[in-house]
Amino acid sequence: MTNDAFTGSDEARSSKPLRYVQTVTFDGPLALESGGTLPNVTVAYETYGRLTPEKDNAVLLCHALTGDSHVAAHDESDEPGWWDISRMVGPGRYVDTEAYFVICPNVLGGCRGTTGPDTTNPATGKPYGQDFPPITIGDMVEVQHRLVEHLGIETLLAVIGGSMGGHMALCWGVKYPKQVRGVVALATSPRLSSQSLAFDIVGRNAIRQDPNFHGGQYYDAETAPDTGLAIARMLGHITYLSPMAMSEKFESTRDQPHDVQTPFEKEFSVGSYLAYKGQQFTERFDANSYLALSMAMDQFDLGQSVEDLAGSFHASAGRWLVTSFTSDWLFPSFQSKQIVRALLRNHQPVSYCDIQSDFGHDAFLLADDAATYGELVRAFLQNCLGRPEDTSVEEVNEDHSPTSIFHHSRRLDYEQILELIPAGASVLDLGCGTGGLLARLRQRGHDDLHGLEIDQKNILACVQRGLDVVHRDLNKGLKWFSDKQFDVVVLSRTLQAVYDVEFVMDELLRVGRTCIVSVPNFGYYKLQEMLQQQGRAPEAGLLRFKWYDTPNIRVLTLRDFEDFCRQKKVAIDRMVALDTEAETEVPPENNPNRNADMAIYVIHR
């Protein structure tokens, strides 16, 4: 992020006329979810790239609260669009307009060309103002759907949206489940948190209580409720930034405000920033639009419980990509996780990444994390086309699996595990790494495959392979999954790095009808000899790590594991002991507890 306090995610947005905007007006009334109607709705939109003759490459972009149709500049002389900072849309970019036909409409209720409160009400000849009927996210999507039909497109390759745009993307998945092949929901939620609602409420109160609001009919007046709108916007800006980002932006220059012309306080650098941003906003946005859109966002509600959400998403036939940002407190990660849980409950294909970011809610608009969210979107669109970027089945990078304790590759382990998984079984791979095992299973024809992984880079690698993987720390358990949801749950070479073994094992056995667990054996004779002969704990040479830096914090022998199973009433259906160094199986009669360095157990409860 730049150090100039006056730049931000909205920097590129201007109030200038949009040169490439197109409009279409739908004759006849639009029935609204509130029961009201709107006659002759007009939609302003921009398009990028070309629609294929098969009309199978259309991507709909949904903007956030104060965005518009201008997502990207159309050429070098054009004004920058709202997603140009992160180079999101354009030829060769993450949403590659050489491959996709991108449509970005201004939303219903907006003030940049699409019908909204500042549009003339045919019944009165004056702007609607507060006579503009209450609208919902569903109404916005309905208008987008008409636009898509108007463009002759039956099925969208994907709908992409962040924040309020994410609400629209989710709504597409619910309202038109068969007409969307992929839904991308960035930094969004099934409904706003109480805290986020509260900020919107204060902002709306500031606008409505502005004496220049005149009950919403201020269009003919000399003054608009700019003070209230500016205050709402100041508040908005605070919520878009993380505390860390604000600190980074303003702490060092705390008492050196910029000298802005403003009726607002400018005591601190953050004060002059807010004053500037607030005022600037009144030049490009209509207060009535702000009220209508923020209320639509606040009333968007797919349900509080995962059960409700799962019901909403049930009919979706598409794939899903959900991302949140760790420092986003306006749309906090746990809300994205609710969406993911609902989809998982339905066995729907979803990938999820909680992107490590310091930039708060704005992160999804900024360049800093685009290498993650942008690349995820790029890979996901390829997957929606059925053409993953990476079609290999090898583990991409062994270093991404820090819990592999032995120097040798995972190959022998994988081959054995593959043999143990019945054809066509649904599989959950815990700590799936870059997806080597899942890719092999897909190659073998398995359908219902999910991965769980903690490393952001590995998640991207999985999505690039066309796999569905969710971002999750195994130590937090598997509550995202229901009882016996999978034929097979795999925990390969990971148990020894788990802190709460009992909890994780219980979860494993709850979710899988059968579980396959591979464990290292610290009873292996070479490790024992090291201790006896050298008086040293097992370490380098044989193992990849030393006692003080190994991620493998659980020391157990095969006998320990078997005893654990007995105590916990876990049935061992099969056991394959391996000497991975020699690349051979150790038969039961050959004392695996001394002669195998690892073993694979098939267990169930």
Added chain:
Amino acid sequence: MTNDAFTGSDEARSSKPLRYVQTVTFDGPLALESGGTLPNVTVAYETYGRLTPEKDNAVLLCHALTGDSHVAAHDESDEPGWWDISRMVGPGRYVDTEAYFVICPNVLGGCRGTTGPDTTNPATGKPYGQDFPPITIGDMVEVQHRLVEHLGIETLLAVIGGSMGGHMALCWGVKYPKQVRGVVALATSPRLSSQSLAFDIVGRNAIRQDPNFHGGQYYDAETAPDTGLAIARMLGHITYLSPMAMSEKFESTRDQPHDVQTPFEKEFSVGSYLAYKGQQFTERFDANSYLALSMAMDQFDLGQSVEDLAGSFHASAGRWLVTSFTSDWLFPSFQSKQIVRALLRNHQPVSYCDIQSDFGHDAFLLADDAATYGELVRAFLQNCLGRPEDTSVEEVNEDHSPTSIFHHSRRLDYEQILELIPAGASVLDLGCGTGGLLARLRQRGHDDLHGLEIDQKNILACVQRGLDVVHRDLNKGLKWFSDKQFDVVVLSRTLQAVYDVEFVMDELLRVGRTCIVSVPNFGYYKLQEMLQQQGRAPEAGLLRFKWYDTPNIRVLTLRDFEDFCRQKKVAIDRMVALDTEAETEVPPENNPNRNADMAIYVIHR
């Protein structure tokens, strides 16, 4: 917390006259830090309990932004005070008015009896309004100091404050370092974060832009800037609650707002709450006071860096108690930690606890966490008197030391470590538990003793013993301490539970001139035999834990540790090997690596 959406930390505050309030007016002008002056300042205050003839039991309480002198009810018929919800002040309570003489003044600039913007300006015969000169936290403390002098008190036993009241408590420690024996700073900061500043700025803009503000001279007008003040208060309320607390309060009744009479929006339950709280506030608070006090708070600045802070606190001769609350995002924990780091840098006696709480900034006013912060205050006041509640030297509860791997008590270990610590040495005990070792050292006459501990209950136990302990995860390192700050740093039976051993050892050796580290020996012959003869990893019987539930995640022998020291260029000055079961020392010639179950190393770098 109760489920009624309309209760909160400010519930008990009313606009009714205060029956027990006293006032004193100081003749002559008060010189303000801004350069201005105020003639004839009046202070409104309440007192509880009795001053001893020695005048050594006076405790000054400093209220937060919108508090007043009425901290507690004086009798059953009296209105409840602002700290009565948590039963903080009164006979037998945490601040026991049977033992202490409690003084609670309304702050300078307030609107509940002490001189403020609504006071008549003798120069004009009208209320000051915006002619009230800018005031600072230092000015407020100056007025409190005059009051304390007026009451004939030379030295305060303690100053206690939370939030803005915490700023005053810190300021007392800086301005009158010799006149305060103890400073209690709850949920406060050396200066506001940029995010917290930003909320205040938006609130002040809402007040100043209210057309009824009339440049601050609204006292004669029919209307006051109540809309702006209510909006500022709504915003404040959001910041006082944690997201979790808001969710708990409002999620289940999201669409069922209370039917309050209000000009404000009441679409959602949280909306009706904010409308109610905002309006209620205008009945008891003056907008000009809000502006003056919030600006004083925002301009309070003891420095951004720990170095600056350490300089500010340098002259303090008192003890310090600092507490933050994990879900407080208005005065986030890291800011309290800065205070603590500065005091530690000065070798000043400080205890710190980051209280696990879901209740946000309000937590310091609410009952839910009072069993922690109240008890800490109670114990701390006893310590300021020099009469700790608990004078024993035994480990209070062995179970609070989950990393003790052996069944046997710590006694032998402690005795050996005590012998190895030179008389009078300054000591930092890492993972100090309930303070058994430090208590023994204090008994032996050591002065400069500090503990570091991760368990909240243990911290309370230490403070009850009169020890200074700070709340900190050892795995995060010792950056709170400077190079060679202590003669001796002790790490007793904890290394094996540390995740990043290299980092923690580096830190240990940086901060201690000498370090004493006791480590368990997994080369101990009984553990080896278990592995050889039974093929089992060392576990129960001998050890307290099993492989799957032990907090001891590092497996090492004495030889491993010695080799580690060699590699890392750490000098081993002495080694004492122990058989703790037999309660004997294992001499070097008797193969400690097989025959000792633990060893104590004296090392340095």
